[in-house]
Amino acid sequence: MILKINYHNYLYYSINDPEITDYQYDLLINKLKYLEKKNPNLKQKNSPTKNIGNGIFFKKKTYKHLSPMFSLNNIFTYKEYLKFVIKTKKKIKKNKKKIELICELKIDGVAINLIYKEGVLIKALTRGNGISGEDVTKNIYNIKSIPKEINHEKIPKKIEVRGEIFINKKNFKYINKKLLTNKHKVFSSARNAASGSILQKNPKVTYQRKLMFLCHGYGYWENKKKPKSYLNAMMKLKSWGFPVDKNICLYKNDKNIYSYYNKIKKKRKKIKFDIDGIVIKINSTKLQNKIGYTSKFPKWAIAFKFPAEKCVTKVKYVKFQVGRTGVITPVAYLKTCYIANIKIKKVSLYNLNKISKLNLYINDIVIIKRSCDVIPKITKVIKSNNKNKKKIKIPIYCPSCKSILKYSYKKTTYRCYASLICKDQIKKSLNHFVSKNAFNINNFGPKLSNFLIDNNYIKDFSDIFNLNTYILEKNSFISHKKSKKIINSIKNSKKILLYKFIYSLGIRNIGTINSLNISNYFNNINKIINVSLKDLYKIKNIGIKTANRFYRFIYNKKNRLIIKKLISMIKIIYYKYDKKNYFYNKKVSITGIFENYTRKYLKNFLIKSKGIFTNNVSKNTDVLLVGKKFGSKFYIAKKLNVNIIKENKLKKILIQ
Known part of the structure; x- marks a missing residue:
């Protein structure tokens, strides 16, 4: 699944040619989150759920942000909001006192980091992985609402101004209409269009898209006199020429915040650009610093998302898909319907139990809801005297290889155990085999895998090393230049x-x-x-x-x-291990952000040291490596008396 998400990230961010809509992408991310929560031992270091933003795909040059660019955690109910407030009050020991909270719109756009030196815009970076982002400065210069120079005496020597880039609803319709006229693919959402526009090679295209910008924060602020509050910072930025949303409000009362949420929800359709909720932030910067961050989110801010919207449609038929590990997933194909301008043609039924719980038949009229405004699912079957109802036939044999299907342990899943004999499993396994953390073969996407397996050029993994440019070029979308690159990448991958x-x-x-x-x-x-x-x-x-x-x-x-x-x-x-190395045979976990080392570097060092990686901290953990903005692992390690090594001490160990 990680490979599949990375593939769609590549299509979306690197070549601006997505195969799936935003909601389908978010479905994959949320499904992975669910699986990782249920099976924490399966969570991998390279998981997209741990990345801030949507990663970097090196289409453009990348640069480090002056300070980390975090994402926001989501909540969906008032109860969850109250839990957030109680948690923050406990951390700052203000259970009785009222805290000032800022409310603003959560724009459904693309986050951007603008770096100014001596008042001049010198860099514009996408969020990327939160530590580094792609350089989109040339394209950002075409957005009128972004100041290219700040003419003010009291501006910091260096500052990061952060905000959202978006396309308003009217322009989005116009862009898609123009694309249709010229027989091009249309964008599935305004956010998709904004993202594709800022990553364009040709800045003229960005200019034509009429992108807009609204400021919603700052990062690095090179000045001793930093703003004492978020609102104060926004007002300063506004006075310097940055557009700030007029809907920003300050509250101390929980009921007032909930009223603001409901008010915005009601007028959502009238707002000229897409929003998917509100953002709530602690106003005081002193309290923000005290509350701190996880590795991905600030603990002092939360996105309060709007509830899912619904539509009524018909189930046309059900297909059964085979996953990489043989799990059979039923997918309901629907008569096309729309929720918040998102086209919905199919929904996952997850497992066979879901079919029986819903008492679902083909040709049933059903209610579709986008859970968390993201994942489409069938919530209810509308009872009707439909004479055309057909029972969903549960397959006895694998839809791909015709092997007999079996229930797995505790009958939780239905599975094909044919493994590498099953074509669908081979296709998905091959995508895994060529992925970055495996053989790392570049330009070898699912389309190519499907072509090679369907045409019997690959029957098992070893056949990949017998490929040549002649075979690859039989596929119409592979050019001679690209085929050479793939063959070179295959040759380079032989050392692993x-x-x-x-x-x-x-x-x-x-x-x-x-x-x-x-x-x-x-x-x-x-x-x-x-x-x-x-x-x-x-x-x-x-x-x-x-x-x-x-x-x-x-x-x-x-x-x-x-x-x-x-x-x-x-x-x-093979690595030759030094038994005298500090980390030799020790169980090591990592938390926080390191100034001088990437996680990849630390991971490689620990491999060479024969250290044992652990995602979680337990009484069996020997060492916890701690960077800045550390998470809960630090406090667990302290309670369990685990040896904690901070970056300054880590430097000395790594130099030895």
């Missing part, structure tokens, strides 16, 4: 680290962390393919179920043949 090779096999529950743990324990591919269950049980952080799954996969005859074929075609790289 052991843990990446383990991860590439796509074994259930074996993500990057478990791959590292297995790799560090054995550090030899022959030991791994001849492993015993006893040895697998000895590995720290590998549970019995995971060990059993790994063992079954390795000793499956067909899988074994593929693995041996692969080993003969590639070179696996």
